[in-house]
Amino acid sequence: MTIITILGFLLIIIGLWGMLTRKHLFRIILGFSIIDTGIHLVIVSLGYIKGRTAPIFDADLSPIDAINRIVDPIPSALVLTAIVIGLAVTALMLVYVIQMHRHKGSLEISDYEELKW
């Protein structure tokens, strides 16, 4: 459990708190993106092995001796997809908010309550 994981969790909790308490739609989306970044931090930090470098092959890291110089590559790979997906979801949320504003003209989550019971 490195510092970064703890920081990641902290970010998740902040994002969660923001998403749950703020009424404004944008703040909710912000909360979501904070949660996403928190999770990404956790993912990356879990793959970290002390004293190793990032699993990117370039000039000074050849594939042959990479096995004992790089951190666990899989979380890093996963985090890439996760980030992309997080981005897509946030984009979609923003589109939703724009459409909702165009229809209802309000950005308060509590105004979209016709569908209930």
Add this chain to the structure above:
Amino acid sequence: MVNPIYIFVIALFSAFLLPVIDKLGRKVTLGVFYLSLTAIFAVTLLWFRAFGEGALIENIFTAGSLPPFSINLRMGTIEAFIMLFVNFGALLGAIYLYGKLLENKVYALMLFLTLIMGVNGLIMTRDIFNIFVFLEITSISLYALIGIKQDARSLGAGFKYIIAGGLASAFLLLGIIYVYRITGNLNLDLIISENPLLLSKGGLIALFLVVVAFLIELKPWPANGWALDVYEAAEPGISAMVASLVAAGMVFVFYKFIPLLPHSWHGMLILFGMLTFVFSNLTGLKQKNARRLLGYSSIAQMGLLMAVLLLVRRFNDAMDIRYALSDIAAALFVNHFLAKAGLFWLSGIINKEKARDWSFNKQPVLVLLFAVFIFALVGLPPFPGFWAKWTLITKLAQYNMIGWIVPIIIGSLLEAAYLLRWFGATIKREQTEQVIIPRYKILPPLLAAIVLVIIFPSFAPYMTGMKTMFFFPLLAAAVLWLLDVMPERMRGMVMILILAAFGWYIYPLAKGIVLIFEFMFIAGGIVISLASLNSARPKQGYWEFLVMLIMSLALIPLAKSSMEFFLAWEFMTVSSWLLILRGKNGEKPALTYIMFSLGAALLILTAFALSFAETGELGLVLLSNLNIYAIPVYILLALGFLVKAAAMGVHIWLPGAYSEAEDEVTPIFAGMMSKISLWGFILLFGYMGNKVLGIFELPVLLGWIGVFTAFFGALMAVFQEDIKYLLAYSSMSQLGYMILSVSLLSHLGWTTALYMSVTHLFFKGMLFLAVAGIVSRIGTTKMYEMGGLIKKMPASFISVLIAIIAVSGVPPLSGFGGKWLLYTALIEKGWYLQAGLSFFAGAIAFLYLFRLIHTIFLGQLKARFREVKEASLWYIVPQFIFVGAIMAISMFPNLILKPIMAAVETQFPSHVNWDGYTVITALGYWNGNAVMMITMGVFMVPLIWLLVRVNMVQKVEQFNIVYAAERPDRPETTHFAYNFFAHYQKAIGFLVKEQITNFWNSVSEWFHSLSATFRHIYTGNGQTYALHIIIYIVVLYSLLGVK
């Protein structure tokens, strides 16, 4: 075989090709779009057929290398089966959305394809991170698809969905990464093989995070407000996809993770599943909006499916894998998948917001589709839901998890309540404007319905050892429905021929008591349905339900296994309910009837399940050697049959059902359907004899219930103003006598019961037919509006006169035989006070019978009935067949007594001996023939004396009466009929105030208010829903005791 990866390839390739092709015109793009969907479906079909021939499970590794670096896709039987339905559903959904896809931009097509790919991916992939990716693909394409409807509500719903979906995927991601950190790889199969590793310190939390994410996707009960909004607001085509495809994907993913779950978690998850099932159905009771109602129903079904998936793991007998559908979960899934998609498509076609505005009873296609889907969801016989529930409850009982049967029963009863209420209301509402059905929109529900019906034979494993004749009612109904083109009377004739042929077919199978019941049902059915030939106007669906009812009634006594019994019982319930629904204002009584009957059916089902649990087979004969569950099975069966017999306390459905059904159908209800409960009791006492619960001997208790039913039935009948209500209460009272005599458990007792049931069929059939004839001529059923009809309808008068003499038990006719047998049996058995009370009930019966014949036939003839003609011959002929039968029985009682006594001999030793026509018992003797002769003689003497002096008699009209030297002014004011027994009402009217109806109304009222309180947790605010999810997770976390 085609590599399943092609599914992704086709989907992705055409998804990104479409915008380019779109330049050439939308028609072409749609062509390509449907082509690719059919291709995907073809692939899955190939795979499914391969597995059909026993192919092995295929594991496909992408990127040419082994996990953890490559994604592993698995294509097994179950995957193929689920994908088959998913892709079939996708194809239908696409066809349904043709109109929408035509006018929208091309992105909708692309999104749809990605959605399908996502769901297929979810099902096939074994890599957990890959599950996350495909989950996200599906969710994102869904978010977008929900958005295309572009109105405030759907956008709001979409946004709430994204919040919930986002939270779920967040937890999933965390869970996956921790699982990876602990187990070191992402492949599910490998993780399952290293299961103990996962149970180490951190593993449980990781597993919990992953599982809870899937749980949220499965829309668990308190935290599923967002799902309801999506179902309600989204485009019907899309919500159909959500309800069927996406749900299928989610359930399958959850199914994949079950092996990982530690055993301690199973109980809690099942509980949560059951809670979702029960409470969603409960809140469904108060729903007004059609699609939201469907939303509640689909959430409930998902909850049930989740619970079943976990429960099935505990039944450790290997399911015969070859028949995929034999698996309870698979059957439930198929049933829900097709029915729910179909209903959403229908709601799209009808496009009415409020469930109350649905009215299309003039369009048979829509009615049929709606009926198929509702019946499938409620779990009525031919549909997979029925077999699934049957096997589930029997299996639960077998592995003594009886506790879980209770929520299943309550949940399915609640679901039946609101679905059938909706169905009844829709069918009965007069259709005002025509519903326009575009061709492409009707095709998907049609195909779904067809599939729902034709997959029927694949339930072969359930029907082991069941004779095919138990499907004849359905077959006959289908045949008659196909003959719709023939004129009505012709169809009626065909129906009677079918009945006769069926009778001839089952004749050899019936012996002893069963033969008596078969005679009653078949012969009685044929004679009574003659009356239904009277009118030539088309009766939509009348003959089908009638033949189904009579044949299922005839089948019940022939049932050898409890499955056969229960199947025939359900057919009877459905057909009788539909017949009541046909009545003019039959909606409310039909709902009460179906609720009570379904309650009774479920009681019987649990009883059979318990007996199956103890004995291991389904045979009815095994009821006799139960001992652990003997008492509960006994009580449950007795309760079920009491509800069917409309005993005191559960009788409130009877008057409404009998009088609102059509006039020609009521004799069948009163004369025959009520007798099936008598057969139930004979079955019960025959096999299980006398049982003692605490200090009470159960048959004695039943006897008392029978007597009170007889007494209160008669008392209520006396104060009725409507003929059909009066006769309904009268048949309830007669049935009370039969219950009393059958629970005597003595030879004489059973003889009385059988004798009474046969004679009751005759005279009750006659009375109701006569009433049908009168009402067809007069138009009203209110007795005080009639009067003096003896001059206009003499034939009906004669049959009613003979009927009331027979019912009241006045000596010369057959009724007295029944009464004599009853009292001798009661006194022989020592039930003295019951004898006294039943005598008093008999005397009261005399009151309402006289009231019936006086108010209709005697007294003053009203002016507007002066030209009324006699009832049509179709009514008179069956009545006089019954008159002949009653006269024969009264003249020669041993015609019917001897066979009955012989039949009952098999159960109880008989100590009744015969001397010529005299029946001699230890107590008394009765010579029916002599009584009839003497009565005839004694009747002739004064008649001759009067006929001698007849020439000086002057025939006069109705107003030549001594009216205190005044002339009577109007027939209406001189006919005494209204409130005929006012003094009786004053004296003991307080006994029959509406306590029991109020009780049952308050029960339903209580359920409704409970449902109202629970549905208020969905406040509609997206944020509150998110809060609900978090709380749900925390509660689940603490309850599962994850360390």
Add this chain to the structure above:
Amino acid sequence: MKEFIEKLIDKYAIKPMHSRHANQVFLTIKQDRLPDALTWLRDFAGYTHLAFITAVDYPEIEKIQLTYMVHNYQENTDIGLRVLLDRRQPEMISVHHLWQHVATYQRELHEMFGIDFPGSPRLKENFALEGWQDVPPMRRDFDTKEYAEKTYFPRPGRETHDPREYMKQKLYPDPKEEK
């Protein structure tokens, strides 16, 4: 009773008054003031009981006189309000709204005197006579003897005897005549 009478007279400008004995007074009042007087008497003066309504036919002065007799239970006194109607076309405001049973009296007066009380319930129904087409019988210009002989088949040779003479002659016949 005195103070009621004074108040009555000045309130309704009543003409002559005479009384036969101590607690009975007759007052004549104009036709249209009668309902108010009666209402006042009933509600304020305590004359709650309307004993009867009778009529007297004065063909010589072409008038029909209606008398409404009201009674006061506390003081046990009676007041008779009289109204004079034109004989040729006798019509009087109906007071059935004050007392229900007035309708029956008015019905009888209509049948016997031909007085019309517009608005009185069931006025035209038969009361004692059924299907009577002739002049209202209680009017003085109607000769009942002549009507009886005309309609009811008188028996020829019928003569009347003075009962005393007849019985004496019958029971104690004078020995002379009896030859």
Add this chain to the structure above:
Amino acid sequence: MEHGLLISIIYAFISLSVATIWGLLLGGIMMKVVARAHGRFGPPFWQPIIDIIKNNARRTSISHGIMYFLGPVFRIAGGMGTFLFIPFIYGSMVFGNFSFAGDLFLVMYFIFFGQLGMALGAGESGHPYSAIGVARGLSQMTAFELPFALSIISIVIQYGTLNITSIVAAQQGGILHWTLFTNPLATIAALIALQGMNMHNPFSIVIAPQEIPIGPPTEYHSNFLGLLQTNRGLFNIAKLALFMNLYFGGATNLFSMLIKTFGIYMITVIVGASFPRFRTEQSIRFFLGVPTVIGILAVLVTGYF
């Protein structure tokens, strides 16, 4: 005693005529007794017979329809049938009647036969009073049937048989063997029910002359009324014979039968003479009250002790 059909018919005819004449004379005697109570001489005791002859001697009569015409036929058939199913005199060939055809329940239910016929005939007459009379009669009948049925059941338990002849046989040999003494509760309940059956005063609302002119038979006259009056005599004797057999030890010879029937009838007449008239709901409540409790006690006593 099932001997030749013709002989049994002749015997039946004899016992019927004896019973009818005795029934009518009994009615006449009772009219004289009541008259004596009022201090007047009253009509000669054969007055009912003269009335019947006069009614049958009527020259004209009207009929409201078939059912009206058959009403009295049903009624007297009910009376004759009830009488014929009761063994009149224990042990005698002539007066054995047709008791072989059915037992006690047959007799109890045959009473309904007459009631039903009468009710139908009265209904057809179209007169509202007759319908009201019938409604009153039937509801009162159901009320007093309950104590009567309970007392019958307690007797059946006590003697263990429904066969009237064997019940009478069990009561032979001295007064103390009568059911009156061996099962007093049942007898009391039955006698109260008899008061209702004979429609004597506390329960005479059905044919209350002042209120609704003689109830159901309002529209009956001339030979219909003649038949109804003969039935009143015969049906009366049938009920008295039943009570005599069940509760008072039956009659071994004609004379004891006359005395016992007179005695039983006397009880109801005297009780009737000293009572005002109940309204129908009062009589229903009365019958379902004390008499039913007595009946239940009788059943419990004989049944379970």
Add this chain to the structure above:
Amino acid sequence: MENKDKMKLANDGLPEHEKPLFCDARPQTYKPLGKYVEKFLNWARANSLWILGYGTGCGAIELRPLMTARFDMFRWGLAPRPTPRQAGVFVIGGYMSVKTLKRVIRSYEQMQGPKFVIALGSCTINGGMYWDSYNTINRLDHYLPVDIYITGCMPRPEALIAGFNKLKAMIKAQQTDGQNEYARNFDWYKANQKKIVKDWNMPDYNW
């Protein structure tokens, strides 16, 4: 006895829709049976006279004492009967207004078989002291065949009993034939009745 439905009564007093409610047959005359049989039946008829007391005026008072111990009419088989259907003797006590005449006619016609009428008191017989009233019937026998007249301005019960005994003697002597006489000149009676009773909303012969 001539054919029953040869002649139908017009019943024109009734509106059209009410005609089928009433029987429109004419009353018939009946010949007595054989000599001895009729003698015996007359004996029975005489000894069980059932009275229909129609107390229209002060006559009803005289009928009540007969039932008491002092006069005790039951000794001669006399009994009061509430409905005309079952009554044999129609005792009309008191003056008859036009209204009462209409009801008396209906009751008389509803009586059966050999029926006898006793006019009680002078007002019934010839209008008595109301002979000159516009509303009182003067001669009863113009409207109904009357058998016994008991004069007196309300004769005492003894006179009534004497009247009944006289009637019994007449019955036994076969001198009473009111029913046939009414049937023979039915039209004359009916014309008189209709002349007096103006709103005749009844059938011509009230069976």
